[in-house]
Amino acid sequence: MNDIMSLGLHRIWKEEFINMIELEKEYYLLDLATGSGDLLELIKKKCDCMCIGYDSNIEMIKQAKKKLKKNNVFYINGRAELMPFKRNKFDLVTVSFGLRNFSDIDQSLKEIKRIIKKGGKFYCLEFSEINNRSLRTLFNLYSKIIPFYGKIFLNNKEAYSYLIQSIKEFPNQMLLTKKLLKVGFKNIEVIDILDGVASIHICEL
Numbered sequence: 123m124n125d126i127m128s129l130g131l132h133r134i135w136k137e138e139f140i141n142m143i144e145l146e147k148e149y150y151l152l153d154l155a156t157g158s159g160d161l162l163e164l165i166k167k168k169c170d171c172m173c174i175g176y177d178s179n180i181e182m183i184k185q186a187k188k189k190l191k192k193n194n195v196f197y198i199n200g201r202a203e204l205m206p207f208k209r210n211k212f213d214l215v216t217v218s219f220g221l222r223n224f225s226d227i228d229q230s231l232k233e234i235k236r237i238i239k240k241g242g243k244f245y246c247l248e249f250s251e252i253n254n255r256s257l258r259t260l261f262n263l264y265s266k267i268i269p270f271y272g273k274i275f276l277n278n279k280e281a282y283s284y285l286i287q288s289i290k291e292f293p294n295q296m297l298l299t300k301k302l303l304k305v306g307f308k309n310i311e312v313i314d315i316l317d318g319v320a321s322i323h324i325c326e327l
């Protein structure tokens with residue numbers, strides 16, 4: 123469905139995202155809301171660091187395990203709002219198209235900050251606010267079709283109506299930056315993709 127909805131673009135965005143991450147073999151990395159493991163697959167191609175895939179949905183973790191069976195990845199089933207890790211554990215935390223789905227974004231950001239080491243980084247890829255008005259109008263029109271794709275391909279219109287609603291309600295680049303600053307991240311870099319259809323936030327501790 124991601125391929126259909128994004129016309130394959132989500133793969134390019136994820137590759138762009140991974141290319142921005144400075145990876146070292148001795149790093150501990152947590153991929154939050156790992157889903158079916160798209161990011162972990164790309165990360166492992168680039169560097170064989172110690173990776174944990176974390177997701178609240180056990181069925182998604184099963185998909186990730188299938189996809190990454192030859193890679194040395196550990197998986198934990200749990201919610202971003204309360205994670206079973208000691209403080210200062212990870213060098214890097216990544217999340218792609220996950221933050222928007224968390225029921226308590228502020229609490230999840232506090233947890234992410236708690237588990238990252240001093241000097242570590244948080245990388246977030248998420249849908250965002252389109253800067254250009256004409257492109258925004260075009261995207262809004264396209265958004266109206268997406269729930270029908272859900273109906274045709276998965277017989278689930280509601281899930282994709284939710285997707286569009288969650289994109290509309292998610293904080294834009296500036297508001298997300300404010301939230302990240304509030305929990306204590308610094309040197310926040312924001313990179314827009316396709317003029318803000320999605321954006322990448324890179325933050326340091």
Ligand SMILES: C[S@@+](CC[C@H](N)C(=O)[O-])C[C@H]1O[C@@H](n2cnc3c(N)ncnc32)[C@H](O)[C@@H]1O
Pocket residue numbers: 154155156157158159160161176177178179182200201202203217218219220223224225
């Ligand atoms: C759209 S998928 C993204 C998956 C993957 N990161 C990617 O980019 O393809 C969102 C994922 O967030 C997970 N998720 C939703 N709420 C969560 C929460 N509170 N804590 C952890 N994971 C959550 C879902 O189970 C789902 O696998």
